[in-house]
Amino acid sequence: MRRKLVAANWKMNGDKAANSALLSAFVEGIDTQAMDAVVFPPAVYLDQVASALAVSGIRYGIQNVCAADMGAYTGETSLSMVKDFTADYVLVGHSERREMFADTNAVVVDKVKATLGAGLIPMLCVGETLEQREANQTETVVGGQIKAVLDAVGIDAFETIVIAYEPVWAIGTGKTASPEQAQAVHAYIRGLLAQASAAVAQKCRVLYGGSVKAASAQELFQQPDIDGGLVGGASLLADEFVAICQAAKGV
Ligand code: PGA
16 A cells, blocks of 8 residues: 655745745644655755754655755755755656756756665656647657656666656646546556566555645545645645645545
8 A cells, every 4th residue: 555645846936934834834734644745845945844844744855956966066956965954855857847947858867866876765757748648649758757767777766766747738727637637647657667567566656746736636646546746836825735635644
């Protein structure tokens, strides 16, 4: 039985006061006895999040990392810095990074490798654009994004790696994939992993992301291959995010 995981991707939003209010509400409202919750704040707020969540069961991580150890990489954040705040998750290959910051499959592979090497957990984001879906390329695109990592790190790493399937057309658009549409891709992803190892495929958590709301969460989380959610917009609203975590707990 895979434990459900719900992650908050704050993207480039927030300030100290708003974060503080959100974090208090998360600590108060989220019961991590029966599910895992993870918060991804902007890097500059990692210290604030680490302090606020220190005595809670809620974990946290960073939205992007540099694959290099240290040195002349102006503007970047290293894995050792992330570890300094006892964070344990790293978001890798979010579609916004793939689109706007040139995170190609090769770059994503380097970041996944470095994250695993540092003993942290990569949350690997994959997903197709609307044009790709309409051209029936969903499996080719998502399969290619996963195979690039699989070929580089091997199947056993997927006992650690969390996959987040996020159709690009559903991110921030209010258009959630239907539970059936999402389940079909999740089943495809698990099948792909199963070709390498049925046991690892059964253990690997595959989250859905793309306009997840409290109202849609439960039906999504009830699908057999959906193991939780990666939540953007709704993670900035305390009541919504707490309710989404509650939905994961209830399944
Ligand atoms: P959204 O974002 O929930 O606002 O669609 C999800 C994500 O980009 O991770």
